[in-house]
Amino acid sequence: MIISVLNLRQVLCISITKEDNYIAMFRNYLMIALRNFRRNQLYALLNVMGLAVGIACFLLLFVYVKHETSYDQFHSKNKSLYRALLHLKVYDREVSQSATSASLAPTIKKNYPEIDRATRYLNTQGLLGYNNKQLIIENMAFVDPDFPHMFDFEFIQGNPAKALINPKSIVLTETYARKFFGSTKNALNNVLEGQNGEKVTVTGIVKDVPSNSMIQFNSLVSFNSRDTTKNNFMSWGRNFLQTYVLLKPGTDYKAFNKKLGGLQAELTKKGIFDERYTKRALLQPLNDAYLVGYKGANQGAQKFVYIFAAVAGFILLIACINYMNMATSGAMNRAKEVGIRKVVGSHRKQLITQFMLESFLLVSLATILALVFVELSLPYLSTLSSKQLVFGWTNMANLGLILGLVLAVSFLSGLYPAFFMSAFNTILVLKGKFVRNSKTARLRKGLVVFQFTLSAIIIISTWISFQQFSFMMNKNLGYDNERVYIVPFYDGGKNGQKLKLFKNKLLQNPKIKAITASSAVPGSQEWNNNLFDFVYKGEKTSITADVFLTEADYPDFMGIKMLKGAKLSPKMRSDSSVQVLINEAFVQKAGWKLNSNDPTLNPIGQKLDKGRRTVVGVFKNIHIRSLHFKIKPMVIAYRPKENLQYIYTRLQTQDLSQTIASVQASFSDIEKRIPFEGFFMDQKFAKEYNEDQKRVKLFTIFSILTVIVACLGLFGLASFTIAQRTKEIGIRKVLGASLGQILQIITRDFVVLVVVANLIAIPVVLYFTSQWLDSFAYAANINYLIVFLLSGIIAVGIALCTISWHVLRAAGVNPVEVLKDE
Known part of the structure; x- marks a missing residue:
């Protein structure tokens, strides 16, 4: 018994001692990391700023992409909601359109039991007045009584089930209720008067429509308020409104679309449709309406979502590569430190842990700065995009994203430098002989080529998108709209x-x-x-x-x-x-x-x-x-x-x-x-291109940030290379080399890397931009040769400006100071 107690005590003491040792070790690693940051403030600052900009851009684009992919997701029945499209085939041409006849909704609701509810949606504008206050209401939508049962637009006042049943009923948004009545409290049952004396009664108030809704309105008016007996209003040949459908649970909409094709045959048989044309209704999931769009119209936003998601990934990847290049470029300064630690007993695993901890600290600090940048930038981004963009700091998924981002970036950016520096030969580094590794050099240069290839793709794509936008804004429309x-x-x-x-x-x-x-x-x-x-x-x-x-x-x-x-x-x-x-x-x-x-x-x-x-x-x-x-x-x-x-x-x-x-x-x-x-x-007319203008601006901003982050990586590689060639530069100066000659010799390799990156980018850009331009009915005639040449010249110019600081600094050092130990 006594022996067992003594053994247990020994085990506990050993485990406590190990725990204390681990704490002491991590405390030591932390102190070393902080000292290293203090000794190399410029590199630490560049690393933190590069990672901060990269992470911030990633998070901002994440918020934007998340908003774009969340359209109409807030409706509880969104998986059963559909938009009706009219598919037309005239001769050999096929096209779809969202404009449908006013007869479609009541007809299919009556004849197809799979349909639970259906509504027409006629978006127009109108003049309404209250107590001598007249307002022109944009996005005044006429809808059927089923509308509130299908869509989850939140009612502040009024009964959604009854609000639009009676003729001459109107539901206002919060904003317009305040414009008419000063507040939403006493808005119900007030009467608004139209331009021709018609009167409508306020039967409900809803919250303003969120920006991630395809259906946008400032007021809802009961559809039975309109006179549908005049001007062929109900004619199947007049397609001027949209139709939305709620299918019953368990209905396969693809199978239902085939069944809906029978409507065309029936109407053709009655002589309503011309038998030589294919003209049939089909349903499109509401969740696809914004992203996918439909054939024959401005295609959906999906391609832009993919583009911005790719840019987000590119920027983050470039930021990680920057850190890797910066860390390995500073390896010479820490070679003896690594050698001494190995001599006194540090294992490679411990060294890797130390360098990974440094990476984690830098990434954590960069993430904090990035979050501040995101919070400050979101209002501007919201204004620029005209969207309600919020990060959602209390959202557990978003907090998980931040934590995962810190861990992933720490791992990706810190792993290679940690293994690289922990593998130094102890004897050689203590003798001051830092041996160049050709494989490592090739990898480092390859990473620079990779990140500049991504940068070139973004730069050239931005230029082409700007040319297309300029073409659309300046094309002759066939009439004179000046003044x-x-x-x-x-x-x-x-x-x-x-x-x-x-x-x-x-x-x-x-x-x-x-x-x-x-x-x-x-x-x-x-x-x-x-x-x-x-x-x-x-x-x-x-x-x-x-x-x-x-x-x-x-x-x-x-x-x-x-x-x-x-x-x-x-x-x-x-x-x-x-x-x-x-x-x-x-x-x-x-x-x-x-x-x-x-x-x-x-x-x-x-x-x-x-x-x-x-x-x-x-x-x-x-x-x-x-x-x-x-x-x-x-x-x-x-x-x-x-x-x-x-x-x-x-x-x-x-x-x-x-x-x-x-x-x-x-x-x-x-x-x-x-x-x-x-x-x-x-x-x-220019407002038709508002969305294009906003996307081009966003793309341009993030393209500039991508180039800045990429230049930081080049800055790191230039520092590493010139540090290794300091004695060479000193010898060349002693032998009479001019500053221009030294600059030419040093920058030649970097210019080659940038040129190679641009050459790799060309076929990628050609493929994707040609596909993008094909989505426009009228596309600009892009002179790709000029675009590629100018983009290459700009890229080389940026690279030279980035490198020249290091070269001039190294060339300004007295050769005696460099060569005195030789």
Whole structure:
């Protein structure tokens, strides 16, 4: 018994002693690490800053990518929610569109038991007033009563189940409730009045729609508030709204899509669809709507998510490589330290532990700085991207990411230097003979080539993306939109009397060169999309086209080029037929020929919609959408009796601000209820490229940061190389070498590395950028030779600037000091 107790005591003492030894050892490692940082402050600072920038960029891009991939994930039923698409096949061309008929939702809900709920979604704008306060509400959405049952937009007030059942019901967002009523508390049951005297009752208040929602609105109005009996509102040929569907649990949407194909056959049999065209509805998961998009339109954001995710990985990898190069470049200064530690009994495992601990400390400090940088940068990034970007510091998954990042970066960046330095030959390093390892040198140079290849890929890709963006912004749209100032005018008077008064006032202004009016504005997405029937070679056929209702002088005002036929004219108007102009795309799709003498093939004089419209002219294709989209068939129709709500004015070049002020004064004299919201046409169209502009800016910012981080790695390698060649530089100076000659000799190897990196990057960039440009309907003609040459010159210039500091510093040392021990 006594012997057992004594043995136990001995074991405990031994284990306590071992524990104390480990604590002492780690304390010693920590002190050594801190002393090393203090002795090599520049390298420690560069390492920390490089890692901090790399980790911060990674986390910022992680937040951005996470936001982009989270679209519509907050809906509890998101896996059962679908967007209806209309798939069209006309001749050999296939395209899909999200615009559907107002008849689709009620029809499929009635006839297909797999559908639990369905809603139409018509996004428009409208004027509403309360107590003499008039507001134009952008994103005023008309939806069916099923809408609140399908989507989880949080109601602050009101009953979601009943809010949109009754006609003339409206649900406002928090922001608009405060604009109308000052707060959300007393908003319910208030009555808002529209421009024509129609009244709607506030039946609910919802929180503002998050930025990661495909469905964006400022108000929801019950769909049964609209008069669906006029203007062929329910026609299957009019595709102007979106349809969303909630399938019942357990329904296979792919199998259901096949079943939904029977709807086309049924409608074709009834003569509603032309049998020569494939036109069928299909469902797309709502989770794919933002990322994937659909064929024939601006493709989704998925490719940009991949790009930014790749950039995040590149920057972090480059930062890790930097640390490896920095650590190994400073190995000469610590060679004797390693040798002495081995002499006094340190094992290689202990040395590796020491160097890994140093890596962990540096990475931890860099991560702290990175988190500060992230917190300071997120508001700017949110503003730049127009997205609600937050990191979520209390989110356990995010905290786990940070911890995992620290451990992973510590391991990746510290492992190679730890093994490299712990393998030094004790006798050689204590004699001061630091032997170069050709394999290690090749690896180090290979890492620099790798990181500069990544940098070159990002630099060249940024340049090409900027050229594409510049091309889209500056391409000739087919009309003159310079100095065109547009005023929305919602005339509620009889026969447009207020509109006539307003136009007459504007015509009296000598600084306004011309005036016209239209039902829509290029870039506004507010034009109608109608189905036009006609006879082609004796057979009835139809084409879906965009429609602008305008005054007769609209084409002249816009500078639209006529290719054939007459212009619009009030004198040509008859009561039985509306004169229209069509574009080249309409002619091509219809199968007509501009110069044909065959009256059945010549577009001029063709009758559309059973003779209700007559083609009097053909105009050159114009862009009314962004260059992401191909030009579609278009019709400009002369409809003077329509309430054309957009007044176009072309201003003189002098005193634009003064002229705009006079336009606003004329507007206020006639319409006191409605706020003035004029805008320049070119600025309105430029908003079509807002997302592209934001992405190019983000890409440019992170490209610059990538180059900076890569230069830090080159800085480390240059330091290592020049430290090894200090005596060589001294001997060359003694033998009469000039500073320029020394600079040329030292920088030659680095320039070769950068050139090799650019050559490797070229085929990679060619492959991926050509695929990216193919996603645009109209792409810039990139001169790749010039891009590659200039990018290479810039890369070499950056490398020379980075290296030159070390070379000049080494060349400035007195050769006597360098060679005195030889």
